[in-house]
Amino acid sequence: xxxxxxxxxxxxxxxxxxxxxxxxxxxxAAGFTPRRVGDMELALEEAVTNVFKYASPGxxxxxxxxCAAGDGxxxxxxxxxxxxxxxxxxxxxxxxxxxxERPIGGLGAYLIKRLADDVSYRRLxxxxxxxxxxxxxxxxx
Amino acid sequence: MNISTKxxxxxxxxxxSGRMDAVTAPEFEKSISDFITQGEKAxxxxxxxxxxxxxxxxxxxxxxxxxxxxxxxxxIFSGLQGHVKEVFSISGFNGIFKIYxxxxxxxxxx
Numbered sequence: 001x002x003x004x005x006x007x008x009x010x011x012x013x014x015x016x017x018x019x020x021x022x023x024x025x026x027x028x029a030a031g032f033t034p035r036r037v038g039d040m041e042l043a044l045e046e047a048v049t050n051v052f053k054y055a056s057p058g059x060x061x062x063x064x065x066x067c068a069a070g071d072g073x074x075x076x077x078x079x080x081x082x083x084x085x086x087x088x089x090x091x092x093x094x095x096x097x098x099x100x101e102r103p104i105g106g107l108g109a110y111l112i113k114r115l116a117d118d119v120s121y122r123r124l125x126x127x128x129x130x131x132x133x134x135x136x137x138x139x140x141x
Numbered sequence: 142m143n144i145s146t147k148x149x150x151x152x153x154x155x156x157x158s159g160r161m162d163a164v165t166a167p168e169f170e171k172s173i174s175d176f177i178t179q180g181e182k183a184x185x186x187x188x189x190x191x192x193x194x195x196x197x198x199x200x201x202x203x204x205x206x207x208x209x210x211x212x213x214x215x216x217i218f219s220g221l222q223g224h225v226k227e228v229f230s231i232s233g234f235n236g237i238f239k240i241y242x243x244x245x246x247x248x249x250x251x
Contacts, residue, residue, distance in 0.1 A: 013163060013164060016162065016163060016164055017164070035223070035224070038193065038223075038224045041193070042193070042195055042224075042228065045162055045163060045195045045197075046195060046196055049163045049195075049197065052163075093233075095232070095233030095236065096233070096236070097237075098237055099203070099206045099207060099210050099237050100207065100210060102203060102237070104200055104203055104204055104207070105196070105200055107196040107199055107200070107232050108195075108196040110231075110232075111195075111196055111228070111231060111232070114231050115231075
């Protein structure tokens, strides 16, 4: 897959828009529909805000995003150098709970898993790599 | 994100447009929270102009709903479109909130 978008930037909330713009511009250029680009933006926001919050609290490091398009797929690779954090291992929330029972939070990783067609995580020494893949065709909900 | 309000006899109608993401969701939560502090107990939140919501927005909505529930208040939604409707559905929010097509129907449902 040829590289179509790349950004390496401090992992802080103020950079969310720059990261989103980088990826959505690449996805639009690769021919994805506004709806699929919307799915990507959402999954991306959930993944990068997890990094902002948990990777290195109080001492933000950097986050690096690389996206690539080809063969009807669009992949977004998110790298950070913070604490090990594997969202693929988080349990799904209990959607049957009422307002009082529902915990605040816990939906971000679930949204990523529901919206992306493939989610994979790798831990290398000192490095988290999360890869989200979206098919050009819309995944059946 | 833009927030505007209109006082009706049954509830305060809060119209939210734009994007409710990790950056803007706290503004929504603070706005509703301030109205609750001022004594408002029933809200119809019109999301017809909301283009995007993330889990940060859902988190703010749930936090407001929990606070209102403790005070026997109500948080009702109207006019969900496209992406926002889909995210409410995936998250199970359409099962825990009353959602109507229009403000008029929402006000009747208060």
